[in-house]
Amino acid sequence: MNAPLKNDLYLRALKREAVERTPVWVMRQAGRYLPEYKRVRAQAGNFMNLCSNPELACEVTLQPIDRFNLDAAILFSDILTIPDAMGLDLTFETGEGPRFGKPIKNRADVDALPIPDPNDSLKYVMDAVSTIRRELDGRVPLIGFSGSPWTLATYMVEAGGSKDFSKVKGLLFSDPATLHVLLEKNAQAVISYLNAQVEAGAQALMVFDTWGGVLSPTNYQEFSLAYMQQIVDGVTRHAEGRDVPVTLFTKNGGQWLDLMAKTGCDGLGVDWTINLADARLRAGDSVALQGNLDPSVLYGSPESIRVEVKKVLDSYGDAPGHVFNLGHGIHQYVNPEHLTVMVEAVRELSAR
Ligand code: CP3
Numbered sequence: 001m002n003a004p005l006k007n008d009l010y011l012r013a014l015k016r017e018a019v020e021r022t023p024v025w026v027m028r029q030a031g032r033y034l035p036e037y038k039r040v041r042a043q044a045g046n047f048m049n050l051c052s053n054p055e056l057a058c059e060v061t062l063q064p065i066d067r068f069n070l071d072a073a074i075l076f077s078d079i080l081t082i083p084d085a086m087g088l089d090l091t092f093e094t095g096e097g098p099r100f101g102k103p104i105k106n107r108a109d110v111d112a113l114p115i116p117d118p119n120d121s122l123k124y125v126m127d128a129v130s131t132i133r134r135e136l137d138g139r140v141p142l143i144g145f146s147g148s149p150w151t152l153a154t155y156m157v158e159a160g161g162s163k164d165f166s167k168v169k170g171l172l173f174s175d176p177a178t179l180h181v182l183l184e185k186n187a188q189a190v191i192s193y194l195n196a197q198v199e200a201g202a203q204a205l206m207v208f209d210t211w212g213g214v215l216s217p218t219n220y221q222e223f224s225l226a227y228m229q230q231i232v233d234g235v236t237r238h239a240e241g242r243d244v245p246v247t248l249f250t251k252n253g254g255q256w257l258d259l260m261a262k263t264g265c266d267g268l269g270v271d272w273t274i275n276l277a278d279a280r281l282r283a284g285d286s287v288a289l290q291g292n293l294d295p296s297v298l299y300g301s302p303e304s305i306r307v308e309v310k311k312v313l314d315s316y317g318d319a320p321g322h323v324f325n326l327g328h329g330i331h332q333y334v335n336p337e338h339l340t341v342m343v344e345a346v347r348e349l350s351a352r
Pocket of ligand 1 (some may be wrong): 077145208327
């Protein structure tokens with residue numbers, strides 16, 4: 001049996017309940033800006049070894065919780081574990097980002113893709129989830145996550161990161177039917193992966209659609225949002241006697257917050273290119289909002305960080321339903337003490 005939650009601010013804010021202060025966590029909160037992370041990463045040898053070792057994955061998940069006293073933990077893993085389990089052969093070369101040895105090139109590759117059993121080829125992720133839940137001992141809720149079907153497809157077709165998305169967009173415009181088959185498979189894989197995470201102990205879910213914002217409005221709806229809708233409809237929304245809130249995050253998706261809210265999700269991640277007051281007007285009142293400090297603010301002085309935190313809190317205002325976060329992942333070269341300044345400013349300035 002897992003321990004009862006001592007701090008449920010994050011879960012309550014996502015249900016738009018009144019809270020004593022605004023909960024705060026940080027996308028990519030475990031990572032290379034932390035010296036203690038770099039030590040464990042070196043011990044593991046490479047990034048995938050770190051992800052696939054439940055004890056080490058648990059250790060790095062808890063590092064930012066211990067250091068900053070954040071209000072939520074996020075599973076230490078990566079969105080690319082699914083395509084790796086599909087057989088695309090993922091590696092991370094130092095300084096180069098992810099690469100797939102067997103990317104998707106044509107319809108035959110898509111047809112041959114298996115939908116992984118999360119309790120088999122992705123069991124190491126579920127073991128990490130249950131280990132983290134045990135070690136958290138109820139301190140804060142644990143967020144499980146995946147990539148969106150579209151964002152996964154960009155990496156699977158481009159064979160890694162991309163600047164112009166020429167291959168995946170080439171496929172979108174020349175052979176949309178094949179892309180739809182791929183997205184359908186990704187959606188099914190994501191749904192069973194997220195449900196297995198909830199079964200293993202994840203208490204909230206987040207879908208990272210890092211690259212939805214490179215699509216035109218109609219293509220965003222057809223190739224990204226439609227598949228996130230399947231996920232919202234298909235994932236477990238209640239476990240251990242509580243709701244399991246689902247947050248969707250499309251980077252550069254500020255103009256589509258109304259459409260995203262209509263999926264029936266609980267929260268929307270918002271990047272820093274839209275003011276939270278405008279985001280609220282656009283999203284309506286059915287969802288909580290998460291965000292949206294520009295991650296580069298953390299390169300500034302402690303005084304400027306406090307000023308910028310206050311601007312974000314003020315732009316949201318007093319209504320319930322705000323989860324403080326950066327508008328995207330924390331940068332690698334940020335001074336961790338600047339994150340302490342940010343977290344303390346949120347706690348102090350949002351106290352009701
Ligand atoms: O938020 C957290 O702390 C949980 C862990 C997490 C990681 N990746 C760890 C990681 C999460 C939630 C992700 C999500 C992820 N991964 C996304 C979506 C969110 C976003 O940032 O847009 C994407 C697009 C990926 C794919 C990915 N993984 C890339 C492009 C890279 C290379 C990045 C780089 O700067 O080199 C990774 C590797 C990765 N994932 C690292 C970490 C801590 C760094 C790898 C290392 O330690 O060498």
